[in-house]
Amino acid sequence: MPIQASAASGRPAQPASLDPAELARFEAIAADWWDEQGPMAPLHKLNPTRIAYLRDRLCAQHGRDPLAREPLAGLTVLDVGCGGGLLCEPLARLGASVTGIDPGSRNLAAARGHAVAAGLAIRYRESSVEQLAAAGESFDLVCVMEVVEHVADPAPFLAACAAVVGSNGALGLATLNRTAKAFLLGIVTAEYMLGWLPRGSHDWRRFLRPSEIARMLRPGGLEIADLTGVVYQPLRDRFVLSADVDVNYMLFAPRIASPIAPADTRRPRTRGRSAVLPG
């Protein structure tokens, strides 16, 4: 296992949400994170769209101009599962004070090296979101981008993510929907036909519908305020926002209440949201 070669003593205990096989898969390609034509090419293509989305939602929430020079200046951001820092670096350039956490030390080494060369001050920590929640840390924006579909047990994981969202904060999330179309486009096409992603990158059974995410976030006091699809335009070779949430989607969930007691997490879901949240 590649992770063991670089595992140092004093390594934090790994939470139950972590899937060792998934971690090993990402660690094996740590050196390739910043190769725009390499295994992470789809993430690089997706980056402008997802960053613009996070920037615009966050600026709207805080009444800022998204086209200002450093629109996120003074805001704290946590990127959960930061990998090589593909999201951390742009958010830092937009002025945010960024912390990236990842369970993979090789990922973090790649991220740290790249940030130093770029002259960016980003805190990279080999930590889990559960540990940050236990320590009582909080952030203005918690990013859970293309991560939840790789997590073994999403409900406690998302509960921890919600717990580190500050009082005027929000959670931004991107993932794949559990639809037949997502299976065809996200797995069969991207992994097997186009060869964009290594085969076995995704397991369709782990994909979550927006309504399931909503249900997992609500006990933490977060409510989905915006849901958008993301579709790939082959001719222009780029991703754009779309009303079609069948494959890739992103959502923005600000804090509307304090977290409620864990005993209440199984209460029936609120009526009347199904028109907004398909699935």
Add this chain to the structure above:
Amino acid sequence: MAKAADPQPVDSYDLAVIGGGLTGLALAIASAAGGLRTLVVEPMPAAAALAAPFDGRVTAVAPGGRRLLATLGVWADLAAEAAPIEDIIVGERDSRLTVHYDHQSVGSEPLGHIVENRTLRRSLLARAQALAGPALTLAMPDKVVSVEPEAQAVQLRLAGGGAASATLVVAADGKGSMLRRLAGIDVLRWNYRQVGIVATIAHAQPHGGLALERFFPDGPLAVLPMIGQRSSIVWAAQERLARDLVPLPDDAFAEELAERIGDRLGEISLAGPRWHYPLSMTQAKRYTAPRLALVGDAARAIHPLAGQGWNLALRDVGALAELVVDAKRVGLDVGSPALLARYERWRRFDSLALIAVTDGLNRLFGNDLLPLRLVRELGLGLVERTPPLKRFFMHHAMGLLGDLPRLMRGQAL
């Protein structure tokens, strides 16, 4: 890991534009206005550029280019000094088969404008100086003495003793670009065996906004309307003809011109310096290298026949500015390989298409063989009688076809 951990202070920029000519200044204005920290390095002092007397050189600005300049806040300053082209007549002397491009057939907008280069430079500099500050640094006069590309930035040393680090360097240093050579980018050259003769004439009759493109076996001649009763002539004379023309005194040269232009403009005389330079086409084999993008004549210099050189340059400006401003606004690396690959794809197709058209026209008309003569007369006749075809050519020349950068559609970045 903090910013600027370097022991000696080095100014860091998103974009360093090397060459503060017309193209470099336009790009720097678009970049600085779009929020990028921008540096311009130009050997000519700004004061000298502003005080320059009329030197006889003019530039054709197509409608797409005018929209870009208007969006950048440059056009308003020079609008009163830009002569609109209302009609273009293309054809051969002694032939009834001519194409008449009338701007009414594509709308009320002029087909283009003729502006003196010194006017363009003045208005661009004025806009750049208005933006100067944290967003824009004008190092004029100064010169780049060394360029060291690193993984995520380029280190520049300047003759004035300064040092700068830039995420992306832009070569806007002209046809003989030093940066292109340093980057090891090869150039394709084609010598036209023609001499470009540029001059300004005063004429007795008003030009009425008419541009003439006359084709002769010994080289094409363009007559372009300027403000007042003046026109600019661009004559691509074959070497043999040029050997006779160049030594002629002004009045004898004017007589030669009058014979070719005909009596449409009345009596003509020279009204400014004459320029002679050998015509060649250059085309860089690549428009990019790691953390370097070529724009304008550094990327390619085309035949002046169609008056499209600066319009291609402004399309470079519009495309590159759009890519870097869009990247900057989402915090992405403005000099990444993917961004440069996108720029290269976007610009190369456009340039090759125009080079093929102007080169082909020049060859087609530069020959007096009967079969070719028939082909071109039939061709011009066909264009003249086929309004959609004519509109297509007009829109192409107006810089309004293809995948236009937002600035050329008049949209702010």
